[in-house]
Amino acid sequence: MPTKEIDRVFKALADPSRRELIDRLHARNGQTLSELCEGLKMARQSVTQHLGVLEAANLISVQWQGREKRHYFNPVPIHEVYERWIRKFEQQRLEALHGLKRKLERNSHE
């Protein structure tokens, strides 16, 4: 993932209101703006702005269903962040373990 895309993902996730919107979509995907605003303390206009930031970061996608604009949580960029840092770390550990095994096996043959 290019640096610019990663920056957008982290900036979007840095805001608690935006994380709350993601949580709401994670609980119930495909909500409209009005549904997302229900029970929130945020002004409708702020919600619209936050959704715009999330969409620019590709963390939500929008689909029209008739005249209704529905919002869907898109976990793909978060998965890429996971793949880049977490899995890479696991792989290094596995490689270290593999190196140790080879070293020990070599020693036992000497």
Add this chain to the structure above:
Amino acid sequence: MNNEKFVYVTYIATTPEKVWKALLEGELTRQYWMHENVSDWKPGSQWQHVADDGKGTIRLVGEVLESVPNRRLVLTWGEPADAADKAKHSRVAIDIETVADMVRLTVTHDEFKPGTDVLPKVASGWPRVLSSLKSFLETGRPLNTWA
């Protein structure tokens, strides 16, 4: 019918033609998906998702509903046990669009039927497949996501 719907989007620095080939050609899907998708990809034809496990285990089956090369593919998506029972299949639409110098690949998975096992697998499955496909097309290396 369950009205749950999942929409997965990834932007890939490539061409629609390469995405289309990467989704349908076994030689390519094996590298980043560990499976082959087998069909003649004509509307009305059957398709199978076959594991690259040396035994050819069939993991998913369905029917091709729409097939517009380099643009859109719509499939029914079922467990092999439900192969004959289309009423139990969910639906996957894959849309390929050019956005500036990138390709936007959108996977929409919906029409889940009660009593089938597909829904829980979707949430973890597609992000892995799409991340691996993106890496494969952009860098030539898939993600080691199934190891």
